[in-house]
Amino acid sequence: MTEGNHSTVIKFILSGLTEKPELQLPLLLLFLGIYMLTAVGNLGMITLIGLSSHLHTPMYYLLSSLSFIDLCHSTVITPKMLVNFVTEKNVISYPECMTQLYFFLVFAISECHMLAAMAYDRYVAICKPLLYNVTMSSQVCCWMVAGVYSMGLLGATAHTVCMLRVLFCKEDVINHFFCDLFPLLELSCSSTFINEVVVLCxxxxxxxxxxxxxLTSYIFIIASILRIRSTAGRTKAFSTCSSHISAVAVFFVSAAFMYLQPSSVSSMDQGKVSSVFYTMIVPILNPMIYSLRNKDVKLALRKSFQKINFQ
Known part of the structure; x- marks a missing residue:
C-alpha cells in the first residue's frame, strides 16, 4: 500500500519518554499538570494584556504573541504524548505525523524569532528611549510579528517538503515522543543527505x-546600563531584561543541543530530554517568569483581582 511519498509505512509508533511501566502514571500526572498550567498561564497572560490598558505597549504586544506561540507549541506536542502513557502502543498515522511535524516546526521557529524581536524591543527602549515610540510603533510591531510567523511558515514548509520525499520502508517505531526531524530521518530507507543539510542550514x-x-542587542543594552549613574536606574533597567534573558537561555540551549549537531553524533535519548525543555518546560516557564518578575504585570493582576472582588 502506497502513502503520500511512496512509503510503504502508513503509520508510526511513538516510543515515548520511557518504557518503564512504573513511571507511566507519575509521568502522565506530571505532564498533564504541566500542560494545564501552561494553558492557564499563557491564556491568562494573553487575556490580562488584552484587558489591561496600561499593558497596551509594544513590549506586551510581543509578549502576548509569545504566549500564543507557547500555547500552540505545547498543544501540538503534549496531548499526543500523554496518550503514550495510557496505551500500549501510541500509533500515529503518516499524515498525522507530517502534520504534527509541520506545526511543531512553525511554532518552534516562530519562538526563536519572537525572542529576537523582543530583545530588539528592549534594545530600543533602553538605548534609544527618545525614539522608542517612533521605532516601535504599532505598525512596526505588526510587521515584526507578521515577519516572525512568516519565518516559521517558510522554515516549516521547507523541512516538511524535504521530509515528504523520504522513503520509509521497514522500521516504524519513532524513538521519540513526537514526530521530530532527526528521529524520523533515522527510519529512512532512502538517502537523507539533502534533508540533513537542510536541517543544519x-x-x-x-x-x-x-x-x-x-546577543548583540544585550551587548548594547549592558553597555548602556553601565553608563547610567544612579543605582536605582541601573537596577530598573536590568530588571526589565532579566526575565527575557532567562527565557532565552533555557530555550536556545535546549534547541541548539538537539539541532546544531549531526544526527550521527546526537543521542536520541539525550535529545528527548532537551526536547522536553523547549516543548513543555519553556511554555510553562515564560508566563511565570514574565509575571513574577514584572511589576507592570503584577500590578495588572492585582487590579484584575480587585475588580473581581468588588463585583
Missing amino acids: LSAFNILLPALTI
Missing part, C-alpha cells in the same frame, strides 16, 4: 541568527 539560520541578534 535552516537550524543554524533559525537558531544562530536570532541568538546573534539577542
